[in-house]
Structures are given as structure tokens and as C-alpha cells.
Amino acid sequence: MTSTSSSLKPIIEARDVDKHFGAFHALKKVNATFYEGQVTAIIGPSGSGKSTFLRTLNRLETHDTGSIKVDGIELNDDLKNLDAIRREVGMVFQSFNLFSHLSILRNVALAPMRVRKMSKEAAEAKALALLERVGLKNQAEKYPVQLSGGQQQRVAIARALAMDPKVLLFDEPTSALDPEMVNEVLAVMRELAHTGITMLVVTHEMGFAREVADRLIFFDHGTILEDSSPGEFFSNPKHDRAKAFLTQVRHGF
Amino acid sequence: MNWTKQHPGLAMFAAMIGLLLFLWGMAVPLSWAPDPIGQAAQQFAEGTRMTVLLTLISGTAGVVLGVLAGLGKLSSVPPLRWISEFYVWLIRGTPLLLQILFVWLAVPTLLPDSMQISDFACAAIALALNIGAYNAECVRAGILAVPHGQVEAARALGLSPFQTFVDITLPQSMRVALPALANNLASLVKDSSLAYAISVVELTMVGYRVQAESYQPIPVFVTIAVIYLILTTAFTSLTAALESQLDVGRKR
Numbered sequence: 154m155t156s157t158s159s160s161l162k163p164i165i166e167a168r169d170v171d172k173h174f175g176a177f178h179a180l181k182k183v184n185a186t187f188y189e190g191q192v193t194a195i196i197g198p199s200g201s202g203k204s205t206f207l208r209t210l211n212r213l214e215t216h217d218t219g220s221i222k223v224d225g226i227e228l229n230d231d232l233k234n235l236d237a238i239r240r241e242v243g244m245v246f247q248s249f250n251l252f253s254h255l256s257i258l259r260n261v262a263l264a265p266m267r268v269r270k271m272s273k274e275a276a277e278a279k280a281l282a283l284l285e286r287v288g289l290k291n292q293a294e295k296y297p298v299q300l301s302g303g304q305q306q307r308v309a310i311a312r313a314l315a316m317d318p319k320v321l322l323f324d325e326p327t328s329a330l331d332p333e334m335v336n337e338v339l340a341v342m343r344e345l346a347h348t349g350i351t352m353l354v355v356t357h358e359m360g361f362a363r364e365v366a367d368r369l370i371f372f373d374h375g376t377i378l379e380d381s382s383p384g385e386f387f388s389n390p391k392h393d394r395a396k397a398f399l400t401q402v403r404h405g406f
Numbered sequence: 407m408n409w410t411k412q413h414p415g416l417a418m419f420a421a422m423i424g425l426l427l428f429l430w431g432m433a434v435p436l437s438w439a440p441d442p443i444g445q446a447a448q449q450f451a452e453g454t455r456m457t458v459l460l461t462l463i464s465g466t467a468g469v470v471l472g473v474l475a476g477l478g479k480l481s482s483v484p485p486l487r488w489i490s491e492f493y494v495w496l497i498r499g500t501p502l503l504l505q506i507l508f509v510w511l512a513v514p515t516l517l518p519d520s521m522q523i524s525d526f527a528c529a530a531i532a533l534a535l536n537i538g539a540y541n542a543e544c545v546r547a548g549i550l551a552v553p554h555g556q557v558e559a560a561r562a563l564g565l566s567p568f569q570t571f572v573d574i575t576l577p578q579s580m581r582v583a584l585p586a587l588a589n590n591l592a593s594l595v596k597d598s599s600l601a602y603a604i605s606v607v608e609l610t611m612v613g614y615r616v617q618a619e620s621y622q623p624i625p626v627f628v629t630i631a632v633i634y635l636i637l638t639t640a641f642t643s644l645t646a647a648l649e650s651q652l653d654v655g656r657k658r
Contacts, residue, residue: 213558239564250559254577254654263573264563296654309559316563 161188164320164351165210169219172205172375179205181375182219189319192352194362194383197372198398203355206372207322210353211242224319240268243313247325249305251297251312257284258293261312268316276315283311287341303334307341314345321345323354359402363387371395417647425640429455436629442620443629446612453612454633460526460598460608461641464533465591471534472541472587473576479546490542497539503600506532510604529601533594540590548583549575581652588645592638609633 165187172180180202187193197203208214210221212228212235221228223238252260261280265271271279284290287307289300297305306326313321326342327335339361346352346365356362362369362383369386371379373394379386390396432454436447443450478490497505509532514522523531552575560570599610613630617623 211562213562236564236566239562242562244559244562246555246559248555250553250555252556252559252574252578254574254581254652264565267569267573268564312563 161190163187164189164224165353166222167206167210167219168221170206170209170216170221171218172202172209172214172216179375180209180216183375183377185370185377185380187320187351187353189351190349191368192346192366193354193368193370194366195353195355195370195372196357196359196362196398197378201372202375203370203372204324207324207353207355210320210322211239211244213244240316241319242322243316243318243320244322244324245306245309245313245326247328249297249302249309249329251305251308253297255296256293257289257295257297257300257308260297260308261315264312265315280311280315283314284308286314287311288337301334302330303337306330306334306338310338310341310345318350320351320353323352323356325355325357327356327358357402359387371398373398414647414650418644418651421640421643421647425458425637425644428636428640429458432633439629440625442616442622443625446616449612449616450609450629450633453607453609454637456526456606456608457595457598457610458637460530460533460601460606461591461595461637464530464537464598465594467530467534468537468541468590468594469587471538472545475538475542476545476549479542480549494539494542497536502532502536502597503603505536506600506604508532509535525604525606526601528604529598529606533598533601536597537590537594540593541587544583544586544590545579547586548579548581551582552578577652581649584645584649584652588642588649591641591645595638595641596634 163186165185167183167185170180170183172178183202183206195203195207205214209216210223210228224241226234226238228234228238251257252263255263258277258280261283262273262276265276265279266273269276281290281293284293287310289304289307289311292300292304292308297308300308310321310326323342327338330338335358339358342352342354342361343365354362354366364383366383369379369381369383370377371386371390371392371394373392378392379390379395386395387399390399429451433447433451436450437444439447475490475493478486479494481487481490506529510525510528513528513531517523556574556578557570560574561567565573598608601608602611602614605611609630613626617626620626
């Protein structure tokens with residue numbers, strides 16, 4: 154992948170990103186550039202900083218020092234920049250976070266109406282088309298609590314897509330799901346990966362990472378320990394920590 | 407209660423119609439009652455209308471004040487927090503009767519002569535300030551009960567802090583705050599009786615006058631009590647129905 158990187162347009166550039174939670178050093182001068190259309194899987198043990206890093210990319214967490222540029226815009230305290238970036242970067246959460254007081258249709262249509270100033274009719278038509286794409290058009294009038302976890306996560310993906318983002322961030326999208334629901338969500342993500350949208354996926358699904366990702370990043374203790382292709386990482390991990398991690402997760406295969 | 411849960415829209419409609427019919431037509435059945443009630447039916451009806459008007463005006467203003475002060479207490483801007491905390495501290499720490507008397511006696515001396523306000527307005531202001539302080543705590547509890555993930559999801563979609571508050575935080579906080587706000591409203595119906603102290607002719611004042619003229623306190627005060635019970639029943643049915651509507655989609 155790195156050989157073709159030079160011909161691709163960088164969309165996210167993180168430079169020396171550093172972050173503390175109190176005394177805990179969560180991110181230690183992390184450097185990474187992500188390119189348009191690339192699907193990156195970010196893996197690593199719990200507490201390694203992978204989710205924190207993802208959350209700094211749309212400023213759900215602020216970074217202490219360093220710089221993050223998304224589509225050429227610097228991510229800082231400037232609210233105008235932040236709004237511009239959040240319009241281009243969608244996010245899917247571990248716990249779905251669907252708006253519990255709104256119907257499925259309203260969940261998907263809300264942001265285009267409020268942020269893109271689309272008419273209600275246009276936003277709802279778009280929402281219905283997206284719900285059809287994730288196989289949930291017939292659930293549009295229900296409320297989140299009436300859906301299974303897998304269905305809720307598919308709605309959450311449709312909600313993020315409704316803003317036509319350039320980048321989609323996935324924060325452990327299948328970790329809160331019952332095992333039999335993981336595949337329906339992965340199927341939607343797999344289909345998305347082939348559309349050319351930029352995806353950053355923090356995940357514990359090694360099968361998905363190996364099969365779908367173009368690039369694989371292994372986080373440990375707040376740093377990027379390995380940055381390679383999935384094939385290379387799974388067959389030939391360089392660091393002992395990565396080898397140990399792979400042995401641990403392979404018990405599940 | 408079950409009926410209001412199954413048909414919240416209908417129940418709200420019925421409670422409102424019932425309240426209006428009661429306010430508009432209550433003088434007729436009351437006039438059939440034996441004296442001293444029958445001859446004072448018109449007075450009772452007017453007093454009841456005054457009580458309801460006072461409750462609705464100060465209740466509405468009180469909700470607005472409660473939302474503002476509740477937000478203020480959660481604000482990251484220290485002066486807003488201080489003002490809100492001082493307001494709640496001051497009002498909760500002093501008697502309502504004193505607050506009503508203060509607005510009635512002290513405020514006119516502070517205002518220019520061209521801006522004098524009626525007794526009714528004094529009572530409404532004092533009651534709104536009072537219930538607003540209690541509402542502030544309910545609103546604050548409601549806002550704190552909204553899961554942080556809901557706000558994160560809204561912000562990640564690009565909604566501004568204000569849009570996030572109006573579309574997500576406020577409606578969800580009301581699910582938690584409404585039962586407590588309804589409780590405050592039921593108290594307000596009865597607390598409005600303290601307006602009699604500044605000669606606002608509301609229900610309790612009417613009762614006081616009628617029994618003073620007739621020397622028959624028992625039938626008069628029983629009538630007054632029944633009217634208050636009907637009013638609080640109507641108000642609580644309204645808020646219970648509103649609660650069921652807000653409950654849509656809530657996990658239990």
C-alpha cells in the first residue's frame with residue numbers, strides 16, 4: 154500500500170499528536186497520514202489508545218499538542234473549522250447512540266435537515282434510500298429501542314452516511330453486539346468499503362481486518378507499533394507485542 | 407392512569423376540554439346549591455378563573471425560568487452559574503408568602519410611577535420566580551440524565567451546540583424532568599392561594615369573604631376544597647398524558 158500512497162490524496166494528517174488523561178499518557182506523539190479511499194483497520198489491546206486516537210480525529214477528544222488536519226483544515230478550538238470538519242467526518246459508535254426519542258427515519262434525516270439545511274421531504278427521501286441500502290426501510294417508523302443491536306448499528310451507519318461524509322470513523326462497531334448480529338453489520342461495512350469512501354475502523358474483528366482493510370495499524374501503549382498491510386501483519390508481525398496480541402486473539406479462530 | 411397512557415393525545419384533549427367546561431359553566435350547578443354557596447356562585451366561578459389564570463401564567467413563566475436557571479447551574483461560564491445558584495438559593499431559602507409581599511410592597515417603590523403593576527401581576531411574578539427556582543433543579547436533573555453518547559452523536563454529525571440542545575438534550579431531559587415539574591405545577595395551583603394576602607381575588611379569597619359574610623365556614627371551605635381538587639386533577643391528567651407522549655421510544 155505504501156508504494157501507491159504517493160499517488161493518493163491525503164485526507165487526514167496527524168502530526169505528533171499527544172494526549173494525557175490526568176497522569177495517564179494516552180497518545181505519545183502519534184504520526185499517521187490517511188489517504189482518500191483507503192480502508193484502515195486499527196487494532197490493539199484495550200487501553201492502547203486506538204479509540205482515543207480515532208476520537209481526536211473529529212475532536213470528541215481534544216489533543217494536548219501536535220496537529221491534526223482533515224481535508225486541509227486544521228482541527229483546533231476554532232468552532233468554524235470544527236463544524237466544517239464534522240460535516241465531512243462521520244462516526245459510528247460502539248454503543249450506536251441512536252437518538253432514543255426520535256423514529257428511525259428522523260434519526261437519519263435530522264442532520265441533513267439541520268446541518269445541510271435540506272427540506273424535510275428531501276431529507277426523509279434520502280433517509281429512506283439509505284435505510285433501504287442497509288436493509289431497514291421497513292423499520293423506518295419504529296423507535297431505536299424496538300430494534301435489535303445489529304439493526305440499530307446499521308441505522309447508525311445510515312445516519313452517518315446521510316451527511317455524505319468523506320471519511321467514516323468506526324469505533325469498535327461490533328463490540329457491543331451479540332455474536333449472531335456481528336455479521337449483518339460487517340456485511341454493510343464490507344459493502345461500504347467497496348464504494349471508495351475513506352474508512353478508519355477500530356476493531357477486534359481480525360477476519361474483517363484481514364479481508365476488507367487496505368492497511369492495518371497496530372496500537373500499543375499510545376503509539377503506532379506497526380503500520381503495514383493486513384497480509385503482512387498477520388503473516389509476519391515484526392514486534393513481540395504484536396506477536397503476543399495475535400496469539401491471544403487467534404484463540405478465537 | 408392506564409387509559410391516559412394508551413391514548414395520551416385523547417387524554418390531553420379531554421382534560422383540557424373538561425377544564426374549560428368546568429371554568430365556563432361551573433356557576434350554573436353551584437347556583438343550585440343551598441345558601442351560602444348558591445347565592446355566591448358567580449363569585450366562586452370568578453375566583454376559580456382567577457386561580458387558573460394565575461397558575462397558567464406563573465406556571466408557564468416558571469418553566470421558562472426553570473430551564474434558564476437549570477441550564478445556568480450547568481453552565482461552564484462562572485457568572486451564569488453564580489447567578490443561577492444565587493437565585494435558587496435565595497428563593498428556596500425564604501417563604502413564598504414573604505416573596506409575594508416583597509414583590510407587592512417593595513417593587514413599586516423601585517419602579518417609576520408610570521410603570522406601576524397590578525396586584526395580579528405582582529402575584530404572578532412572585533409565584534413564577536418561586537416555582538422557577540424549584541423547576542431549575544428538576545430541569546438540571548433531567549439534563550444530567552441524558553446519556554453523554556447522545557450529545558456526542560449529535561456533535562459528531564455536525565449539529566451545533568444549540569441545535570444539539572434543542573433537538574436532543576432538551577426533549578430527552580424532559581422525560582426525566584416532567585414528573586417533577588408536574589408535581590411543582592400541582593403545588594402551584596394551591597400555592598396561588600397565597601395571593602389572597604395581597605388582595606388578589608382568587609378562589610381562597612372568595613371563600614374567605616363568603617364565609618365572613620355568612621358565618622358558615624364549613625360548607626364554604628368544603629366547596630373551595632372540592633374546586634381545588636377538580637383543578638389539580640385536571641392539571642395532573644394533562645401532565646400525565648404529556649408524560650406518556652414523551653415516553654415514546656424510552657427503554658424501560
